[in-house]
């Protein structure tokens with residue numbers, strides 16, 4: 001499958017069937033912590049990146065091949081900014097007509113200021129926009145946005161959306177050590193959240209390979225500070241440790257590439273995912289991954305991660 005992957009485990013969304021509607025790193029942000037590497041080039045162009053009928057045909061097929069209880073949510077998420085696909089609203093409506101499963105959209109939220117975008121996302125059961133900074137300066141430093149998606153618009157969007165939206169709005173805050181986990185930065189974020197009034201705030205950590213080598217997750221103290229300052233609606237989301245579904249691809253290697261294109265994996269996590277296969281198959285898969293040119297090993301936090309090879313992670317040497 002080209003556009004649908006998983007189900008993959010998610011702390012918030014259980015076993016989540018992923019729909020990836022844009023090519024790798026098609027994004028209007030270039031976050032320092034992005035697990036998919038740097039955005040090259042940055043784009044704010046909305047268009048039909050992949051034929052919408054092909055995407056829906058794959059969703060239909062994936063839903064048909066999984067038994068009741070194997071999927072908890074159908075989630076638009078993946079290798080770039082989901083809302084840059086011009087048919088995101090049509091895709092959500094089609095999925096809702098195919099299944100009673102709840103539908104979530106993971107987005108950076110930068111286009112919610114557009115009235116048509118708010119309308120398109122309205123049938124989703126949950127929308128999860130990002131908010132990593134409470135002021136324009138830190139927003140530019142962490143998210144490095146396209147010039148058309150300003151900080152003012154980033155805040156205006158969810159405020160306007162929640163005036164009409166019936167589903168859940170869960171704001172994600174990615175905590176980066178020394179950038180937005182200081183008391184001053186968290187107080188600014190809390191003020192912005194006060195004007196948005198989301199249903200929940202999810203505090204995340206960059207635990208997968210960040211685009212920039214110097215990015216570090218916040219520490220225990222930073223997490224406690226964030227919980228205290230962001231208030232009762234905020235909770236820390238720890239990475240999930242469930243199993244990744246590797247069915248639905250032509251080969252084991254293709255299935256692994258399908259996952260790591262959207263979710264780079266620690267090498268030990270990848271080996272754990274392959275535990276149902278024989279030792280020989282696991283070794284052959286790792287060898288084939290190295291040789292096929294579609295995967296790469298990225299070293300961050302002293303750990304080896306497997307990621308899709310077109311993703312660009314500068315090394316210390318190339319900084």
Ligand code: SF4
Pocket residue numbers: 027028029030031033034035036039079080081108
């Ligand atoms: S983390 Fe999301 S919003 Fe940020 S650059 Fe990566 S894909 Fe874009």
